[in-house]
Amino acid sequence: NDSFTVRCDIVVFHGYCAADAAAFISVPPCDLRQNLGRLLETKMGADVVFDVGSETIAAHRCVLAACSPVFAAELFGPMKEGNAAGSSVRVEDMDAEVFKALLRFAYTGSLPDMRKEEEDVTCQHLLVAADRYGMERLKLICEEKLCKYIDVGRAASILMLAERHHCEGLKKACFNFLALPANLRATVA
Structure with missing residues (x-):
């Protein structure tokens, strides 16, 4: 009769949502820090050795240059001290533990665990190392930590350190501490 019939079967699922599919998959957080830290610890693929004090410390040129x-200039540019893989670079005027902490930061972006009673001295040495190698984030982290240690006994030495290494925030913190007449008198005394 010039007509046709269409039959449709419809199934309705109650409570089903496409977003629930994500519940079956759990993506872990990025573990690049741990991977790079492990690379530093195992020395796998290390292509440069640093002589620091009486220790030799292996590392990876590309990670440090980044x-x-x-x-970058020391290992790849005109300042480079050697072309051969595995060449040795002498680091003068730095403690091996400070250099290791600098490398740990370069690989993982975090500071090593420090004993509370040594944190201020360690941060001072790390600040000097960070300034020497142009690692601004590490330098700022050390500045921030050193602000907690400004007191009558340390204000002058921390201020000198801040001036010598162009740490404007740390200098302001020292001047803020010394702005109180009692602190200034006690520090001068």
Whole structure:
């Protein structure tokens, strides 16, 4: 009769939502820090050795060059101290533990665990190392930590350190502490 019939079967699922599919998959957070830290610890593929004090410390040129313009120039640019893989670079005027902490920061972006009673001295040495290698984030972290240690006994030495290494925030914190007449008198005394 010039007509046709269409039959449709419809199934309705109650409570089903496409967003629930994500509940079956759990993506872990990025573990690049741990992977790079492990690379530093195992020395796998290390292609440069640093002589620091009486210790030799292996590292990876590309990682260091990515984190520091000074390392980049020293290891790949006109300042480079050797062309061969595995060549040795002498680091003068730095404690091996401070250099290891600098490398740990370059690889993982975090500071090593420090004993509370040594944190201020360690941060002072790390600040000097960070300034030497052009690692601005590490330098700022050390500045921030050193602000907690400004007191009558340390204000002058921290201010000198801040002036010598162009740490404007740390200098302001020292001047803020010394702005109180009692602190200034006690520090001068």
